[in-house]
Structure formats: structure tokens, C-alpha cells
Amino acid sequence: MTTTLPVPIEFSLPAGWLSAPPDEVGASQAAFVALHPGSSAGFTANITISGEVRADDVTLAQLADRAAARLRQDVGEVEVGRRNELESAYTQVLRLTAPVGGRPVELVQLQVFLAMADVRDERRRAVLEIVLSATTGQFEDLVGDFQAFLKTIRPDEGASR
Template structure:
């Protein structure tokens, strides 16, 4: 069963990307999955969105470290290639790029993940902090052809104010 996001968001997918049922595609626990129309050597680049409430004091960097540790459980190697803070104090974010080697569909693949973490604090209840994570996963060979799409997608992500009405 797909996960729901802690806050409603809206976005647009770039051309060449199609939504897919997360559970059927082997991505349980994500709220949204989009697949690229051009697989690379049997691997389909994908964009996933997940998130949740974080009432603890963990920073976005702490959450990014947690994600790296979870990937270590399923990947042969995981390297944080870059990490930088985004946004503002009122709307903080963090982006990290990971390189990893993992076995998918019976084949060892060199993959790249671009992860973006967005934190949203409830103005009425500051202890209520929602974090939305947006991830692009592709082969290293395909990264250059899809990272621009991911950046285009990120520019369209915003809170869905219509859902609050």
C-alpha cells in the first residue's frame, strides 16, 4: 500500500516520465513513483517521493546520514559524493548526491541517487515538522541525461494549498 505524505504537495513531471504504482514496481513505502521512458541496460531511472513527521531534533543532515545507512543494508557500496544545504531558515532543505553499487534484477549496477530533503514546520505547532524527500535514482551512465529533468521537476514542487481548503 502506498504511503501518504505528511503534507500535500503539487508538482509537474517533465516529458518522458510517467507515474507508476509504487507497490507494483517494487517500491513499497513511497508516496509517489515516476519512471523514465528510456531504460538503461535494463534499469529504469525513477523519481520517488516519500516523507513523514519528525518530532525529534534530528537535523536534515542527520536524516540524510540515516538514508545512507539504510542504503548500506542493500548496496555493496555507498559514497556521499556531495551534500549541501538549501532553502532558508523558515524552509530549510538539503541535497545530497550518492554513488552506489547494488544488485538489481540480478545484475550489479553502478547507480547514482540525487536526494533532496525539504522540511516544513507547522507555524501553529513548531514541534510538528514534516520532511518530504524527493529522490532521483539512475545508472551512472544515464545520470547526465536525466538529472536536468529532476531539476526541472524540483522547480515545480510546492505545497498544495488547495488541499488545505
């Protein structure tokens, strides 16, 4: 069953990306999935968005560590690359080999953890996990699209009315 996001957001997909129902593409843990059909040579690059409300003091870096640990449980070895901490965001690049269609495929994930304060309760915050997954060959071509996509994400002010 598809999850929902803890806060309403709005965004724009770059050209060449199409939204897909998470359950239909095997990403039921996600609230949103976008696919890049032009990149499908054995693996379709994708962007997923999931999130949760947190009322604890777990840092975004700790959440990133937990995400890498979950991947290790699912696929085995995960190499953590460059990490970057910003005021309300944390990014990390992961390299892994995952089974796709019964064969191992080398993938790169750029994971972004984005914190949004709860305006009604400052002890709570929503944390979005936004992930680009691509093969090593696709990654260089698509990371610019992903960065452009990230710049469009903002709270959906109209949803609270």
C-alpha cells in the same frame, strides 16, 4: 503497502516521465514514483517521493546520513559524494552498486530532503525525501529534468480547504 505523504503537495513531471503505482514497481516505501521509460537499458531511471512528520530536532544532514546508512544495509558499499545544505533543504549525491535483475548495476542517487513547517504546530515539520535514481550514464541526461521537477514542488493549498 504504499505510504502517504505527511503534507499535501503538488508538482509537475517533466516530459518523458510517467507516474507509476509504488507497490507495482517495488517501491512500497514511497508515496509517489515516476519512471523514465526512455532510459530503461537495463535500469529504468526513477524519482521517488516519501516523507514523514518530525517533532524532534534531528537535522536534515542527520536524516541524509540515516538514508545513506539504510542503503548500506540494503546493498553494501555506498559512496557519499557532494552535499549541500540550504535553508530548508539538504542534498546529497550517492554512488552505489545494487542488484537489478540478478546483476550488479552501478547507480547514482541524488537525494533531496525538504523541510516544510507545520503551520498549526511550529514544533513539528514535514520532511520530504525526493530521490532520483539512475545509472551513471543516465544521470547526466536526467539530472536537469530532476532539478526542473524539484522547482515545481509546492504545498497543495487547495487540499487544506
